[in-house]
Amino acid sequence: MPKPEDILQPGDALIIVDVQNDFCPGGALPIERGDEVVPVLNRWIAAAVAKGVPIYASRDWHPHRHISFQAYGGLWPPHCLQDSDGARFHPDLKLPASAIIVTKGVRFDQDQNSAFDQTGLAVPLRQDGVKRLFVGGLAEDVCVLATVLDALQEGFEVALIVDGTRPVTPAGGEAARRKMQEAGARLIETE
Numbered sequence: 001m002p003k004p005e006d007i008l009q010p011g012d013a014l015i016i017v018d019v020q021n022d023f024c025p026g027g028a029l030p031i032e033r034g035d036e037v038v039p040v041l042n043r044w045i046a047a048a049v050a051k052g053v054p055i056y057a058s059r060d061w062h063p064h065r066h067i068s069f070q071a072y073g074g075l076w077p078p079h080c081l082q083d084s085d086g087a088r089f090h091p092d093l094k095l096p097a098s099a100i101i102v103t104k105g106v107r108f109d110q111d112q113n114s115a116f117d118q119t120g121l122a123v124p125l126r127q128d129g130v131k132r133l134f135v136g137g138l139a140e141d142v143c144v145l146a147t148v149l150d151a152l153q154e155g156f157e158v159a160l161i162v163d164g165t166r167p168v169t170p171a172g173g174e175a176a177r178r179k180m181q182e183a184g185a186r187l188i189e190t191e
């Protein structure tokens with residue numbers, strides 16, 4: 001299987017979705033084996049740094065009264081509260097200082113699962129001439145799915161890092177993978 005350093009080239013960007021404590025075992029909305037994406041994505045991060053490929057890391061960053069929380073009509077327990085430990089990136093994720101943080105989920109009136117949803121993320125990517133995106137993180141069937149579909153809609157070539165993502169449920173993960181592939185994403189495995 002190919003290595004990240006053999007894949008990444010100028011014109012690419014690495015998009016790391018929501019690798020935050022609350023989505024890992026022990027967190028408020030834990031994804032089974034969610035922490036296993038960290039060593040995989042660290043290899044992609046190292047390769048991106050070596051190749052001068054920009055790294056974007058999104059984070060879910062909710063106010064206490066967020067519409068996605070069960071108490072306010074949503075699906076989820078409270079998670080990724082702004083400035084909380086749960087909202088921090090996983091401590092082993094080796095993001096360089098040059099990584100660009102994309103904050104989402106701050107609106108009171110709607111959720112923003114996609115890193116592109118009202119963040120303007122496509123703007124710096126286009127300014128940098130980025131054509132191909134490599135996407136991994138959490139969760140495969142929620143925010144990774146939404147991000148990949150939006151990225152394709154925005155006209156980017158998109159590859160899902162299959163071993164660098166985990167779903168909330170196995171069935172959800174399978175359905176999400178199928179949707180991403182049908183929408184035109186490439187599925188790549190590096191481990």
Ligand code: VGL
Nearest residue numbers: 018060076138139142143
């Ligand atoms: C996510 C559920 C709720 C995600 C965010 O990052 O996939 N999932 N909020």
Ligand code: ZN
Nearest residue numbers: 060068080105
């Ligand atoms: Zn959320």
